[in-house]
Each structure stands twice: as C-alpha cells, then as structure tokens.
Amino acid sequence: MRHAFVPDYLLERVRAMDDAHCARCADLTLEHDRRFRATRGAQSLTATAVASGKPWEIHDAEHGTTLPGRLVRSPGDAATGDDATDEAADGIAAALAMYAEVYDRDSFDDKGADVLGTVHYDQNYDNAFWNGTQLVFGDGDGKAFGRFTRPVDVLGHELTHAVTERTAGLTYEGQSGALNESISDVFGISLKQRLLKQSAKQADWLIGEGIFLAGVKGTALRSMKAPGTAYDDPQLGKDPQVGDMKDYVDTSDDNGGVHTNSGIPNRAFYLAATAVGGSAAEGAGRIWYAALTSGIGADTDFAGFATATVDAAGEHADDVRKAWQGVGVTAS
Template sequence: MTRCLFIPPYLLEKIATSHPDPGASRCGAQTLRIDASLRVARATASPGARPAAGATAGRPFSVHTARHGTDLPGDLVRAPGDPASGDPAVDEAYAGVEASLALFSEVFGRDSYDDRGAEVVATVHYEQDYDNAFWDGTQLVFGDGDGTVFGRFTKPVDVLGHELSHAVTQFTADLTYEGQSGALNESVSDVFGSCLKQRLLGQTADEADWLIGEGIFLPSVQGRALRSMAEPGTAYDDPVLGKDPQVASMDDYVDTQDDNGGVHTNSGIPNKAFHLAATAIGGKAWEGAGRIWYAALTSGIAADTDFAGFADATVTAAGAVSPAVAEQVRAAWTAVGVTGAAGTSAPPVPAGERRVAVVRSGGFAGVRQAGELTLGDDPRTPEVESLLGRIDLQGLAPHRPQPDRFVYSFEVDGERVVVGEQDLTPDLDQLARILLG
C-alpha cells in the first residue's frame, strides 16, 4: 500500500517554484523534500496489513502529536472519553475520525477501515509547515500547512474522511493507484469524504456544495476549495497556483505519465458521475448513492478496475434497489462519457540524448515538477556522474503506486524507470534533489 498524500504534487510544485511569498515557496519546496524522504517500508496492502505502531487493541481510535517532527505515531494526546485538548488540530482530528468511523459503521455496517475493528491512529503537527495529509498504509498523518497558502489539514472534515477512505479502499478493492483505477481510488475517497461532510451538516444532495477541501486554502488564494465534484475544474483559479486542472468528461480525459497517470485530474470524471447519480436519486447522498458506491467497492471488483468496470458495478448494485435507480446511475455515467470504453495508456517516453532527467508528480494536489541536465559542462556533472555510477536502475523493485504519494520518473540516456517516494534510495533521492533544485 502506498502513502496517500492529499495535495497533488503539481500544486506543491507551483508553490515551490512560482509563489511570490518566499515563506510559502520555501514551505512548498520543504514539503516536496519531506514527501520525497518518506521511504518507510510498509506492508503490502491486504487485510492482513499490520496496525500502526502504538495501536492498542480494543480502542477505536486515538490522536497523537508528532510535535513538528517525523516520528510516528508520536505522543498520545487524546483517546475516546478524554476531554477536549484545547489544541485545534488534535480536537479536529478527533472529531473527524470519530465521525468517519460512525459513517462507515452506522450507514454501511463496517467495523473500522478493515471491518475487523482496527484502531485508527491519527497524528497531527507532522513536521514544520507541512503542506499535506496522508494515509501511509497503517495510519493517518496531518500537517499544519504553511500559513500562507494552506491552513491546517485537519480543519476541513472531508480531508479526514478522504484519507480514512483510502484505508477502506486498501482493505476492500485495493484499487491500483495508477491510471483509471488510481483515479477511482481518489474519487472513492472524495465520495465518502463528501458524504461525511454532508451527513454532519444534515444536507441533502441538492443542498450540498460538493466542494472537497473547502477552507484548506487561506485568503491569499483565489479559490473555493481544492476540488468540486459538481463542477470539476472550477474549484480554484489563482495567478500563482493556476486553474483547477480536473476534467469532468471522457471527452477531456488526460493521457499522461505524470501523477500516476493523472489520478487527481481524471478523478473528476467519476466524481461528476457520483454527483449526478446522487442528485438524481435525491435525498441524503450517504443513504442513496453512497450506499450504492460502497456496495460496488466491496463487490469483489479487481484491483485494476477501470471506469467502465466500476460503472457496471455501481449499476448492478443500484439494481438491487430498483430498476429505476439503476437507470439513474447508468445515466450519470453516460453523461460523463463512460459507456464501456477503457481509457488509453500513456505513450512511452522516447529515448533522449546524453542527459539525465527526473519528473516528480502525484501527491494530494497532483503538482508536477521536472528537471534535467545534459552531462558535460554543467557544474553538477561530476556529482551526477558519481551518483549514476552507484545507481542500478534495472535492479530497482517494481513500482507499486500508493495513493496521494509522490512518484519519480528517472530517465538516463533514454532508459526510464518509475520509483515511488517510499522506494527512493539515498542516491536516487540525492539525484532528484540536484535535478529539481
């Protein structure tokens, strides 16, 4: 199971390279470096994956603090039955995890993320000015934001729901975090994150704003939220961050090698389908379309299921409600252009000249960063050549994408290899740092 980072790498890269505020730019670059260093080995995603370190049997959840460091899970701060701590991040994480578990238990009949009562461990105050949140395969982790672009990642409750839903997906369909299955993985987390938010607000599908991460941006950013399920591609339009890149239809499907095949961009397509289905069915989204999506997720679909396959699973699940509801769900998928044709794979990278290049993509915000150099007169050449002499590209383990984590594509003399941040060796990490500045 890969680390599922909330902010897509393409957004962090824009902050790091283009933000006029030096502090914001520094924090963006720092977050990218931190995410690149998160290489802790994790068990392969499966129902038998181990619980987070420090988890206590019989306790439904707990909130810890990393005290602006990286040790996980950190110091225990609050557990069920404890009074409010007075620390906003701690108490927001407590409330969000508690509400997320209640959603899955009371609406879907699920006993924690693994359906076996596993303790949910959440850690806040991770690193200094960290612009992200993630599920690392065993626990939830939240940064405080940089104070200029991003605020606390515990503040929007749908961020909590989004990350815990990655855990649910890991222990059910285990959707491969790449291409269409990866976009579905992201979309499922948005779906249940939005259901959580709407349930807490007592809103019907027609009343909801369908925004994901509302409040994560600070006033310096021109945007309503990180994503919009009702109108993918319209959540923000900022001079520095650019325009929300999500697409809402297969007509605009993005074929790319970045961001694990565009998982944060193309997830707008199934997001829009869910919004259309939920509003057509009416009433409370978590009781209507939400139950159908959960039934599809737990129906035994394959890890590499594409949009069309998941659409079929939702239509089948809706048929158990009524033929009319099945037709409403089918119409929602048809409206976004999912009618049975799978998306195409990204084109191969052409062989290049005597050069070294790296592209870093992914993360919750899907930000992309790239760098390269031609070996020769560049002053970085000696250090890069020394690193290349120690790096065995062919000997690296096969890449297994993880939700919301960064992915590095290294190309050396036309030979390309993809490495998840959790699998970076020290030499590859240093090579990436040199090329990305």
Template sequence: MCKSLVVGRSHSIYCILPPHMLEHIAKKGDEKQRARAIDTLSTDHTMRQFRSVQAASFTQRRAMPMPAAAAPSAHRSIYTANQSETLPGAIVRAEGAGASGDVCVDEAYDGLGATFEFYLEVFHRNSIDDAGLPLLGTVHYGQDYDNAFWNSQQMVFGDGDGTLFNRFTIAVDVIGHELTHGVTEHTAGLNYLGQAGALNESVSDVFGSLIKQYVKKQTADQADWLIGEGLLAKGVNGVALRSMKEPGTAYDDPTLGKDPQPDHMSKYVHTTQDSGGVHINSGIPNRAFYLAAVEIGGQAWVKAGRIWYETLNDSHIKPSSTFKGFAQLTVSNANRLYGANSAESAAVTKAWKEVGVL
C-alpha cells in the same frame, strides 16, 4: 508527493494535496513556499515504491479470513508530533477523554469519530478494516507542513503555513477522504495508477463528501460537493481543493495554479505525472457520482453511496479496474439493490453516460 518518517516497514502514503498543485507552488511561490513544496515533492519516487508494495500484497490480504472482532466501538488516539516528523508522537487525547483545548487535536478526534460512526451506522462496517482497527491521528506534524496523509497505519496532519493553507484538521471531508483510502485498501484494492488510481482518489472524495453531508445532515441538493472547503487560506483565489459538482472550478490562483480536473472523458488528461494523473482525472468519476446522487435525490449516502460501497466490495472488481469497468459494476449493483428498471439504476447509467464513460 508526501513526506513521512515511518520506521520499520513501508506503507502506502496518500496525501490530500495533489502534486500538480505542489509543483505550481514550487515554481510560483515565495522562497519559503517553494522550499516546502520542493521538500514534499522530493519523496515522490519513494512514495510510488510504497504504493507498489501495498498493491502487490493486496491479493494476499483479500484472501485472508478476517479476524473475529469485538462489538463495534471507536478506539481513537490523538498524538502530537510537536512540529517534529517523528510518528506517532506524544499522546494527547485518548478515546473517551474530554476536549483538550487544542483545536487541531479536537478536530482530529471528532473527524476520526465521524468517519467511524458513518461507516458503522450507514454500512455496518466496523472501522477501516471492518475488524475494529484503532484510529490513530498525529497533529502538529513538521514545521508549517502543508499536507495531511494516511500511511496505512494512521492519519497525519500538518498545521499549514497560514498563507496558502490553513490547518489540515479543519475539513472533516479531508479526514474522511484519507481514511477511505484505508477502506479501499481492504476492499477493492484499487491500484494507484492510471484510471484505477483515479478511481481510488474518486472513491475517497465520494465518501469524504458523504461523511461531511452525514455530519451536516444534508441532502444531495443541499450539499456543496466541495472537497477541502476551509483549507485555502485567506487571500487565495479559490473555494476548495476540488469540486465534484463542477470539476476544474475549485481554484484559480497565481501561486496554486488553476484547477486542472476534467469533467468528461473527452477531456481526459494523458500524463505520466502523478501516477498517470490520479488526482486530475478523478474529476470524471467524481462528477458521475454527483450527477447520480442528485438525480436519485434525498440523502446521498442512502442509495447512491450504497451503490458505490457495494461496488467496492463486489467480488468482480479488480485492482486494475478502468472507469468503464467500475461504471458497469455500479450499474450492476444498482440493478441488484433496486431493480433493473428502477429510477436508481437509470440515474447511475445516465450519470456515467453524461461524463462520457458509458
């Protein structure tokens, strides 16, 4: 589903573009677009193996004591691959340095910073691993590379081809989404398969959207709840990669296909593709979060986000969690945080019922 050259050890690769979109491009795009999509999709089997390795090591990581961390402080390093596929590349901006003048470099730097600040200020989390992990990013990866990914060590951004996709540093929620895969690795460790995998993707969408809302200082009713707004190039019929508010409506384009995300369990997609449809069925828990956040009101990261974050860190969560199991834990955490008869708990319960999970 994604392509990366990382020498020395295997890492999980989490890409922002879903494989069903790449598959449609491989069938309907022009010659160059088809070649790029096929090249990306060709590594699908290898990436599944990477994820299996990561999932197998999660239990050991969760049991290990966290190392002592210094006072929380961002440590960002932005590199350029100069259109190669060698990582990390040449460093172009280190923590504290001024703007480089390269829009991709500076957007990556700011996006990593916004994600670090969000987790620290809202949840008192010290970087992705809660132990001060330095945040690395590589821009200008590959030739017109149509993707961005987190490989369990760093962020990697393609420049996009300019006809279907713009530069992948353009959307702060995409950066927040990918880095949140790292947070999930260090907390719930959700398997990248079936409903657990769809929850993994949904959690990244949730916090990616919250990071964008945090940057824009938006309340839940002011937010657009789109993931990847600005990524689609001019002329593409769509507004984003996904809509948390209205799953299935983000795009409908001859080359990209139609957004296939369901918004209710009655429309759950049973498939062996994409690790059991992790990028498709994530629309169901995405909409549940949207409904809960809007019902609760105010800034979504304050209460709804807190409930989801506490659930990620709940000792009862399992890497193989189902939608129902995750939903029950969110209700449990809402009860613990705000009271069993609270408006917050009622909103969370109502949201999961509305999408057919509870």
C-alpha cells in the same frame, strides 16, 4: 502505499510562488514526500500499529516526523482546546460512525482496527496522508494552506484510502488510481454532508473547502459538481481537473493523472447522488460502497466500476447509468 491529499503538481506551483515562505514550505513538503516514496517509509516516518482496544487515538508529532507521537486524546477524553487535535478526534469518530451506521462496516478493515491519527506533523507541512498504518496531518504553511484537519472531508478522504486498500485494493495508477482517489472524495463529501445534515441537492460538493487561506483565489481543492472550477489563482494557476472522458488527460505524471482524472467519476457520483435523492451517504453512497465491496479487481477501470454501480443500484439503476453517461462512461 502512501496516499496524500494534495497532489505534487499543486505543490510544484506553490513552490514557484513569489512568497518565499510558501515556496520553501512547499519545497520541503515535496522533498519529504519524495523521500518517503523512494524509501517506502523509513522507520522515523512510519508507525507500527498497536492494538489499544480503543476505536481511535490522536497523537501529536510536536512538529517532528516520528510517528505516531505523543498520545493526546482518545474516546472519553474531553476536548483539549487544540484545534487540530479536536478536529481530528471529532472527524475520525464521525467517519467511523458513518461507516458503522450507514454501511455496517467495523472500522477500515471491517474487523474493528484501531485508527491512529497524528497531528502537528513536521514543520509547516503542506499535506495530509494515509501511510498504510495511520492518518497524518500537517498544519500547512499558514499563508497558502491552513491546517489539514479543518475540512472534515479531508479526514474522511484519507480514512477511505484505508477502506479501499482493504476492499478492492485499486491499483494507484491510471483509471484505477483515479477511481481510488474519487472513492475517497465520495466518502469524504458524504461525511461532510452527513454532519451538515444536507441532502445531495443542498450541498456545495466542495472537497477541501477552507484548506486555502485568504491569499489564494479558490474555494476548495476540488469540486465534484464542476471539476476544474475549485480554484483559479494568478500564481497557482487554474484547477486542472476534468469532468468528462472527452477531456481525459493521458499522462505519466501523478501516477497517470490520478488526481486530475478523478474528476470524471467524481462528477458521475454527484449526478447519481442528486438523481437518487436524499443524502449522499445513504443514497448513492450505499450504491458506491456496494460496488467497492463487490469483488471488483484491483485494475478496474471507469467502465468496470460504472457497471458495478449499476449492478448494485437496484431501482436506481437507470439513474446511475445516466450519471455515468453524463461524463462519457458507458456501463456494460
């Protein structure tokens, strides 16, 4: 299953912009993504995982779509001077370190799998994704979107899709799909805060901060603290995320609103993390990781996951229960 960072509904808005360059790049990105989903990934768009014996490798697609591309950096190599390559290398290494040091997990499969990352994917590609085999990052169109390796939480987000795939295997539709997206945001933001040495209460809770360039009125792609407030642009519109069950969006678009409704469990995590205290990664993050790996089913809904987190919370069970109640979800 392919998981992309930018939802189709936002790319549709970019495609409708007055700026011809941005519109064309968004159109090409949408067409690429739809073709990928329709074919389930042609060989030119996918890669076969090869055990290299190294925890991670960064490749350069050189603005093509053949993966993984030319090997440009692996552990022990000096920085290359190419921003995307070095950001991907540092971010992936940091994400693997967080999973190992905080959650005692050995790579995304817990068996030491190599992590392949590819940068400079396609021409002005407005997205990043996990394709079931590797992580892939576009450079953005240079006007609406910047490069997708710049916010480290994007790297953590996409790698976490691989973790979820190997643990709960949450179905990418409806509430389980929104949980899938939210869990990637949870560990993406935990990685960002860990690198910044911030506590949950000090952090800004913005996902994809810096992904929008100066011409867009927005601070990030999503806000976990205040879903629906990350951007409000005359052409892109207002951030449509919701943060409470009373506003839940029942739709057939976006796999049943997985990117819109993920704001509900996102805000629950924010409330839990600030109540538990300390860092998000080592506080509420440990509770969410325990719930993710507790044997929950692929079709787990918000209430089911809330129950799993309360069960895993120990002395913080009341804090976690109240966090879910704060977004209109009741744990049984």
